[in-house]
Amino acid sequence: MTDFPFDLVGFDMDGTLLDTSADLAAAVNHALSQAGRPALDVAEVRPMIGGGARHMLAQGLDRTGGCDPAMLDRLHRVLLDYYEAHMVVHTAPYPQAVEALDSLAARGVRLAVVTNKLEAYATRVLAALGLTDRFVTVIGGDTLGPGNGKPSPRPIQEMIARAGAHRAAFVGDSIYDVRAAQAAGVPVVGCSFGFLDRPVADLGADAVIDGFAELVPTLERLGAAR
Numbered sequence: 764m765t766d767f768p769f770d771l772v773g774f775d776m777d778g779t780l781l782d783t784s785a786d787l788a789a790a791v792n793h794a795l796s797q798a799g800r801p802a803l804d805v806a807e808v809r810p811m812i813g814g815g816a817r818h819m820l821a822q823g824l825d826r827t828g829g830c831d832p833a834m835l836d837r838l839h840r841v842l843l844d845y846y847e848a849h850m851v852v853h854t855a856p857y858p859q860a861v862e863a864l865d866s867l868a869a870r871g872v873r874l875a876v877v878t879n880k881l882e883a884y885a886t887r888v889l890a891a892l893g894l895t896d897r898f899v900t901v902i903g904g905d906t907l908g909p910g911n912g913k914p915s916p917r918p919i920q921e922m923i924a925r926a927g928a929h930r931a932a933f934v935g936d937s938i939y940d941v942r943a944a945q946a947a948g949v950p951v952v953g954c955s956f957g958f959l960d961r962p963v964a965d966l967g968a969d970a971v972i973d974g975f976a977e978l979v980p981t982l983e984r985l986g987a988a989r
Contacts, residue, residue: 767870768986771928773919775935776878776885777812778958780860783888784809785853786846791823794842798834800827810960813937815879815904815912816842850884851891857956859975864897866979875922879904879912879939900925913939916946923947932982941966950985952978
């Protein structure tokens with residue numbers, strides 16, 4: 764048994780556990796190039812990440828001249844095909860993320876991933892980085908069917924059900940993460956280093972960390988406060 768306040772901690776993937784920005788920006792820019800659009804800097808793409816690949820691409824197309832639904836459909840497939848072949852060129856865990864996972868596991872905490880990335884892509888990236896076995900479940904944006912990705916609470920609720928947990932917390936970097944966790948009644952930690960589309964203070968998270976060295980003590984404080 765453990766006296767840690769949570770028996771399950773869930774994590775968003777892109778911009779939370781992993782810095783995937785360079786690989787995702789490359790996929791966006793490949794799709795944009797097929798429409799004769801200029802490339803975007805990684806820093807420009809980073810705030811577009813979090814709502815799934817189609818949403819990310821739509822923002823990139825809007826930034827470079829707009830699009831119609833047929834163009835978005837066509838280029839979405841182009842983006843996915845490119846990303847499938849170049850998923851883990853630059854992607855890596857954030858500093859001290861793996862150490863934080865180890866620290867939680869040593870306290871008897873189960874770990875999970877809930878992402879708006881397609882489940883098959885999420886599991887492939889985690890496998891390529893040797894992280895798969897750390898998580899009791901991985902839930903993607905398509906796992907529960909259309910319309911059931913974050914900010915819906917359903918992925919968080921499904922994470923809890925699969926883990927058989929009683930005291931869960933969630934860690935993320937976007938408004939989708941915060942709204943999903945809050946709707947599921949789960950405390951949420953925001954990451955100031957993530958792919959933010961607004962100031963981290965405006966996400967409405969229960970706490971904020973500036974790096975993974977802060978995660979365990981922050982969760983302990985959140986648990987004590989509750």
